[in-house]
Amino acid sequence: MPLYLEDIDNYAWNKLEAGAAAADSGFHFITLGSIDEHGHPQARTLVLRRVDRMKCVLEFHTDARSPKWLALSAHPKATALGYCNETRIQLRLCGTVELHAQGSECAELAWEKLSDNTRKTYAGPAPGSDVVSNKYHGCNTDGSGKVNFGVIVLHINLLDWCLLARDNNQRALLHYSAAGKLKNCKWVNP
């Protein structure tokens, strides 16, 4: 557990890397918040797929037909929220997304690493569309979902670290440059 402000940057990114690497890790499932086309805040759980701590980037996979993809295209500001029950640490990560659709180098690289089973999840009907027939459930309808696959890359400019401890709650704000360099950090009241 970090006790010094200068340790928090390293600690938080270690935890995020562990989250991307292991399904039982505290930050494997992340809540991604964004603004929809009506200006309404939306949130959903996503698997944290990759972390680039040098660039302060989080990567998620999704279906490019999904409402979040369309919403993020119009409003690219987003917030990722994670909470680790074991350490009682919350990470709120604010930034701007880049969307990488089929045909981009980023989406191609990510698609190559997916299992056949995961690939099939992109081949069914569009997320949020009405269920018209049970026969489509879990089926690969056109052989490949590659055309629907997309990568959300979230560039973080603010990391809000919060530890809930019985007698010593702590919170720190860390700001990053567009290149992912730590610009400043400070303690704030929780």
Ligand SMILES: Cc1cc2nc3c(=O)[nH]c(=O)nc-3n(C[C@H](O)[C@H](O)[C@H](O)COP(=O)(O)O)c2cc1C
């Ligand atoms: C445990 C869990 C993990 C999920 N992981 C993903 C994911 O990695 N990518 C994704 O697009 N949706 C994932 N979902 C589904 C989303 O939470 C959401 O329901 C779906 O993407 C539609 O979101 P939207 O309507 O905001 O576009 C996951 C759901 C759960 C419960």
